[in-house]
Amino acid sequence: MEVVEQARVSTRSESVTKPQATRESACLEIRNAAFLGRVLEPPKYGYANADGTLYKPSRKEIFSLFAERLNVFADKRNWLAFTAWVAAFALAGFFIRFVTSHYFSWPLFFLGLVYSMVCLGTHGTIFLHRYSTHHAYNFKNEFWKGVCRNLSIKVIPEEIYVISHHVHHSISDKPGDPYNPEAGWLYCFLADANHQPVARDLTETEYTRMAALMKHTGVKVNTYAQYKRWGSLCHPLRTVTHYILNWAAWYGIFFLIGGHALALAIFAMSAIWAFGVRTFNFDGHGGGRDKRTDGVDFHRKDLAINQIWPGYVAGEWHNNHHLYPNGARSGFLPHQLDLAWIFIRSWNRLGLVSNYRDYKEDFLEKHYRPYQQALQLQRLEVAATLKVGKATPLATQPPN
Numbered sequence: 001m002e003v004v005e006q007a008r009v010s011t012r013s014e015s016v017t018k019p020q021a022t023r024e025s026a027c028l029e030i031r032n033a034a035f036l037g038r039v040l041e042p043p044k045y046g047y048a049n050a051d052g053t054l055y056k057p058s059r060k061e062i063f064s065l066f067a068e069r070l071n072v073f074a075d076k077r078n079w080l081a082f083t084a085w086v087a088a089f090a091l092a093g094f095f096i097r098f099v100t101s102h103y104f105s106w107p108l109f110f111l112g113l114v115y116s117m118v119c120l121g122t123h124g125t126i127f128l129h130r131y132s133t134h135h136a137y138n139f140k141n142e143f144w145k146g147v148c149r150n151l152s153i154k155v156i157p158e159e160i161y162v163i164s165h166h167v168h169h170s171i172s173d174k175p176g177d178p179y180n181p182e183a184g185w186l187y188c189f190l191a192d193a194n195h196q197p198v199a200r201d202l203t204e205t206e207y208t209r210m211a212a213l214m215k216h217t218g219v220k221v222n223t224y225a226q227y228k229r230w231g232s233l234c235h236p237l238r239t240v241t242h243y244i245l246n247w248a249a250w251y252g253i254f255f256l257i258g259g260h261a262l263a264l265a266i267f268a269m270s271a272i273w274a275f276g277v278r279t280f281n282f283d284g285h286g287g288g289r290d291k292r293t294d295g296v297d298f299h300r301k302d303l304a305i306n307q308i309w310p311g312y313v314a315g316e317w318h319n320n321h322h323l324y325p326n327g328a329r330s331g332f333l334p335h336q337l338d339l340a341w342i343f344i345r346s347w348n349r350l351g352l353v354s355n356y357r358d359y360k361e362d363f364l365e366k367h368y369r370p371y372q373q374a375l376q377l378q379r380l381e382v383a384a385t386l387k388v389g390k391a392t393p394l395a396t397q398p399p400n
């Protein structure tokens, strides 16, 4: 299979000088940031204080907005956040049923936990993160994209994830970041309702530009008139139908394999991921504190960190990911297991993924090896200093 490597082919004329190109790229970045600054519906408490510093809302303000944003009776345009939380609580219902019924057993509990953490986690990285948001690879055709999209129980609507995640990368850990960890755990946990829904006052041009961010995902986006009505890119009828068909198919498959006991256990334990994933954005950026480690976290523009648990269960080596956001792999070092990458690479070998971007060599060349060399040099210098220190007293001993 052909692999699209990291090098980007420039279509610019040779006569464009480097400083000019840099200025143009900076302007493009500013225009892009300005656009992304518009695409999410701002919370009523705002993102920043008058002096531009982060506004940290109280728990009361966060809960109050959360209740408002889920109220579909007050405004039907709240339907998407409402649907996502209904899905999470439906899974919680499966959980209660499982642990209180005769179907419960510890082996099924742990099997369901593995499905929840590894299968849902890795699938989220493969489809929602690396494909839908960052378009790090391409499928052979629409069929295999559809298969991949439905390879696990549907928990998060694509739109909620994708648009806000572009904003996150654009202004990580700054006011306006939908899950800014410095504003606290609750701010991030309820972000999908409070900070991640798309803006409702976009012009048709802005809407078209936002819709383009979703065009490859398989989600059929609304017309501008439908967007004005429903306040979203996806249509409620299609989205709810997708949830029902996806859940029915997966319950049926697990039922055929292991009866109600297995199907119930899988759906029940999926609730752990449905709620747990909402804590990742806070923890993945150190909970708002600088937890970056030299020699581990090479990206220094924000607080993203590489963590063992999300790395191992879902391939989310988040610091590496911020270093190369549009790469299909984020586990670069031998100990950084990346199941999502293994899946993408396997599908590439099977011919189902046509191309991908891989930055491992770039990472090793520009970040890891220079760090190791500097470390080695430092060790040699220390050893040499110690040797000189030991040798000096002998050399200066007075002769007998």
Ligand SMILES: [Zn+2]
Pocket: 168, 172, 284, 285, 304, 318, 322
């Ligand atoms: Zn991040």
Ligand SMILES: [Zn+2]
Pocket: 129, 133, 134, 165, 169, 321, 325
């Ligand atoms: Zn990302």
